[in-house]
Amino acid sequence: MDTVINDPVAMAEVAALHEQYEAALVSNDVDKLVTFFWDSSHALRFGVAESLYGAREINEFRQNRPAVDLARTVSNLRIVTFGTDCATVTLEFERMAFGLQRHGRQSQVWRKFADGWKIVSAHVSFVPASYVDHAAALVGLPLPSQYRNAVRSHIERSAAIARPLLATALVEEIDSAPVFEP
Amino acid sequence: MRNDILSSDASALAAAVRERSITARDAVTASLSAIGRLDTELNCFTAVLAGPALEQAARIDQRIAREEDPGPLAGVPFAVKNLFDIEGLTTLAGSRIHAEKPPAGRDATAVERLKQAGAVLVGALNMDEYAYGFTTENTHYGPTHNPHDLRHAAGGSSGGSAAAVAAGLVPLTLGSDTNGSIRVPAAFCGVFGLKPTYGRISRAGTVPFVGSLDHIGPFSRSVRDLAAAFDVLQGPDPRDPVCTKRSPDLCLPQLERGADGLRVAVAGDYFVRLGRPEVFAAVEKAARALGTSRVVVIPQAEQARAAAYLITACEGGSLHLPALRSRPQDFDPLTVERFLAGAVLPAAWYRHAQRFRSLFRDQVRELFGSVDVILAPATPCAAVCIGQETITLDGSEVPARPNLGVFTQPISFIGLPVVLAPVFEPGELPLGVQVIAAPYNEAAAFRVARQLEAMGVAKAPVAAVAQAA
Numbered sequence: 001m002d003t004v005i006n007d008p009v010a011m012a013e014v015a016a017l018h019e020q021y022e023a024a025l026v027s028n029d030v031d032k033l034v035t036f037f038w039d040s041s042h043a044l045r046f047g048v049a050e051s052l053y054g055a056r057e058i059n060e061f062r063q064n065r066p067a068v069d070l071a072r073t074v075s076n077l078r079i080v081t082f083g084t085d086c087a088t089v090t091l092e093f094e095r096m097a098f099g100l101q102r103h104g105r106q107s108q109v110w111r112k113f114a115d116g117w118k119i120v121s122a123h124v125s126f127v128p129a130s131y132v133d134h135a136a137a138l139v140g141l142p143l144p145s146q147y148r149n150a151v152r153s154h155i156e157r158s159a160a161i162a163r164p165l166l167a168t169a170l171v172e173e174i175d176s177a178p179v180f181e182p
Numbered sequence: 183m184r185n186d187i188l189s190s191d192a193s194a195l196a197a198a199v200r201e202r203s204i205t206a207r208d209a210v211t212a213s214l215s216a217i218g219r220l221d222t223e224l225n226c227f228t229a230v231l232a233g234p235a236l237e238q239a240a241r242i243d244q245r246i247a248r249e250e251d252p253g254p255l256a257g258v259p260f261a262v263k264n265l266f267d268i269e270g271l272t273t274l275a276g277s278r279i280h281a282e283k284p285p286a287g288r289d290a291t292a293v294e295r296l297k298q299a300g301a302v303l304v305g306a307l308n309m310d311e312y313a314y315g316f317t318t319e320n321t322h323y324g325p326t327h328n329p330h331d332l333r334h335a336a337g338g339s340s341g342g343s344a345a346a347v348a349a350g351l352v353p354l355t356l357g358s359d360t361n362g363s364i365r366v367p368a369a370f371c372g373v374f375g376l377k378p379t380y381g382r383i384s385r386a387g388t389v390p391f392v393g394s395l396d397h398i399g400p401f402s403r404s405v406r407d408l409a410a411a412f413d414v415l416q417g418p419d420p421r422d423p424v425c426t427k428r429s430p431d432l433c434l435p436q437l438e439r440g441a442d443g444l445r446v447a448v449a450g451d452y453f454v455r456l457g458r459p460e461v462f463a464a465v466e467k468a469a470r471a472l473g474t475s476r477v478v479v480i481p482q483a484e485q486a487r488a489a490a491y492l493i494t495a496c497e498g499g500s501l502h503l504p505a506l507r508s509r510p511q512d513f514d515p516l517t518v519e520r521f522l523a524g525a526v527l528p529a530a531w532y533r534h535a536q537r538f539r540s541l542f543r544d545q546v547r548e549l550f551g552s553v554d555v556i557l558a559p560a561t562p563c564a565a566v567c568i569g570q571e572t573i574t575l576d577g578s579e580v581p582a583r584p585n586l587g588v589f590t591q592p593i594s595f596i597g598l599p600v601v602l603a604p605v606f607e608p609g610e611l612p613l614g615v616q617v618i619a620a621p622y623n624e625a626a627a628f629r630v631a632r633q634l635e636a637m638g639v640a641k642a643p644v645a646a647v648a649q650a651a
Contacts, residue, residue, distance in 0.1 A: 147518065164488060178424070180597040
């Protein structure tokens with residue numbers, strides 16, 4: 001028997017739930033958020049920095065998460081349903097993290113149980129940002145794109161020049177002292 | 183005297199003014215007229231202060247008429263790198279951003295002291311933006327041309343200061359040196375330059391670049407002028423937090439002792455690599471004249487250069503962070519990328535570099551137990567062409583601009599005093615020899631430089647300003 005892909009009723013259900021989930025996420029409505037996940041020890045969520053196994057770990061993380069930088073701009077939302085009880089939701093997003101505009105991706109697997117659709121597995125990640133981008137963001141320095149490559153190569157040159165210096169071990173007792181006497 | 187006012191050095195000029203064979207007004211007029219005649223091509227000056235200079239000259243002539251002491255530098259026209267505050271003038275520091283600032287409320291300490299000694303300020307001089315460069319190729323204000331060959335760079339960052347002296351526009355100028363910014367242009371333009379001990383001359387009223395490494399000092403065409411200026415400039419100043427509290431050690435009276443009794447050696451190892459043969463030949467010529475064949479090794483000079491490089495990048499980048507955030511497009515394209523990179527270097531690198539500075543200082547201090555003066559090349563090559571991107575050293579092509587300071591950076595890193603002695607033959611592009619002494623022993627460097635000058639090995643003739651080929 002062929003699986004029906006993107007059944008209109010299933011699509012509509014998942015799309016509506018996705019919108020509710022997104023709203024709860026950016027408003028950090030923790031009570032609401034936990035209801036989207038499958039209440040099972042088999043539920044899984046890989047966050048940007050955390051690996052959460054089971055509904056209990058996922059809920060704990062939600063409760064303790066600082067409500068900062070949650071607003072995000074979603075693009076490339078894709079919903080695919082398989083029959084009437086299984087779906088994947090994938091999207092890309094942009095949001096601020098520690099002062100840096102980051103590009104991220106999110107994948108969810110949804111399954112419809114007797115009590116409705118639940119997320120059974122999810123993975124969120126950031127596309128890696130370079131050291132230069134991170135450091136510039138941390139000092140509040142926007143890096144115009146026309147300079148980025150040159151800045152990167154200046155840092156590489158500095159690193160090459162610094163190598164013999166950084167390879168020179170200094171005993172702990174040496175402190176900096178810009179005093180010059182005969 | 184009148185016809186060759188500017189071919190004599192500042193000391194002879196001041197003597198002529200004091201004994202009334204010329205007036206201060208004659209001297210200043212000669213300087214202003216030379217600037218008017220030659221500076222269109224050279225581009226040394228970013229401001230010429232004809233009115234105030236003539237007024238100050240008139241006051242000096244009045245003092246002389248009243249038989250008051252007009253000061254040791256009476257009537258000597260001088261000019262300063264445009265990072266020195268000049269009362270009533272906006273201090274550019276080679277930048278367009280600083281051009282929006284209000285005029286300075288008072289003169290920099292060094293400017294005040296030269297004026298008090300009777301010298302007459304005639305203008306402000308071109309430089310690399312915020313002193314971050316070795317060539318004075320300033321995109322906002324144009325490059326300064328080398329008076330010995332206009333196609334070539336004057337060196338930097340105090341390029342206007344070196345070229346103005348080399349061309350005979352003024353006999354005395356001030357510049358600043360963080361990694362070589364007095365010594366590199368002095369070598370490229372064939373004039374004498376002094377980078378004093380760190381903290382020995384007040385930096386008050388100058389736009390900083392790298393507080394840990396910034397020095398200021400004079401340029402001249404004779405050792406006695408350099409010493410006379412140093413003697414006027416040195417001494418405590420509460421306006422500069424790192425300025426020494428030691429009392430001045432006057433060097434002019436010590437010059438004629440020459441190198442007698444001083445232990446002189448040539449820097450080996452790092453300082454005989456990474457340069458063109460002619461720069462080592464210039465050092466060798468000076469060493470031969472002084473009768474020394476001794477070689478000493480300044481240990482870990484490569485690391486010292488690296489540490490100076492990092493401290494410069496970090497302090498320079500953080501100093502300019504507000505403008506880098508809000509208006510990077512207004513920086514010189516030749517500096518902005520390095521400033522941006524410097525603003526994001528790891529703190530651990532910076533601290534390692536600062537701690538290495540203590541170690542290196544102690545090692546070199548030990549070396550000075552057995553030697554008084556060390557000779558080293560100033561630059562890896564003679565003046566590069568304006569716009570030249572690379573130089574060939576030891577058979578490999580390397581970027582020109584960052585490598586012009588390889589021999590100067592390790593020395594200023596620990597604040598050692600250096601007299602830059604120009605050593606070259608007529609018809610050749612100038613080269614320079616660093617005459618390096620222990621901290622607060624400027625006198626030893628001056629005596630050796632004077633000996634080289636007396637022997638005809640070091641000299642700074644007025645350049646016959648060449649026409650562009």
